[in-house]
Amino acid sequence: MNNFEHLKGCCACGDVTYKITDNPLFTQACHCKNCKKSTGSSYVIHTMIFEDDLIIEGNVSSTELPTGSGKGYRAYFCINCGVYLYCKYGVSAGRIAIRTATLDNLITPQAHIFIKDKDPWIEINDKEICFDTMYDRDKTWPEESLKRLEEKTKKVIS
Numbered sequence: 001m002n003n004f005e006h007l008k009g010c011c012a013c014g015d016v017t018y019k020i021t022d023n024p025l026f027t028q029a030c031h032c033k034n035c036k037k038s039t040g041s042s043y044v045i046h047t048m049i050f051e052d053d054l055i056i057e058g059n060v061s062s063t064e065l066p067t068g069s070g071k072g073y074r075a076y077f078c079i080n081c082g083v084y085l086y087c088k089y090g091v092s093a094g095r096i097a098i099r100t101a102t103l104d105n106l107i108t109p110q111a112h113i114f115i116k117d118k119d120p121w122i123e124i125n126d127k128e129i130c131f132d133t134m135y136d137r138d139k140t141w142p143e144e145s146l147k148r149l150e151e152k153t154k155k156v157i158s
């Protein structure tokens, strides 16, 4: 991922803006039924970052929603226009998932997950990055991101 210092985004009305101060860890598209429902579209694209790397301005509200795993996640919305900007998963403390399409920058997904629920009229050329359900993180994330995650996790525990 290049030009990371320029990653910034906003909601539809512009009341909430945000900046990401370090390289994202990973970007993935999810085609599962929950993501279809919450986007009102065919899939969501999420860019994973450390929570510390998000600088947000403006007012957001949040609500708890279910995931396929049953562990739940908290979604954050602009209080004015209701656009869903990011979420925190119960299973990944210290990290958040930005809704990639709210960024001003273009990021290409590094994986497509829950392909089993993919809409039939969507064709993904790169089959190498398609996964029926979830992938094995250790085999899929770039080495650098795995290393950063490991270091961060150590710090949180100690």
Ligand SMILES: [Zn+2]
Binding pocket: 011, 012, 013, 014, 015, 016, 078, 079, 080, 081, 082, 083
């Ligand atoms: Zn807004």
Ligand SMILES: [Zn+2]
Binding pocket: 030, 031, 032, 033, 034, 035, 036, 114
């Ligand atoms: Zn999903």
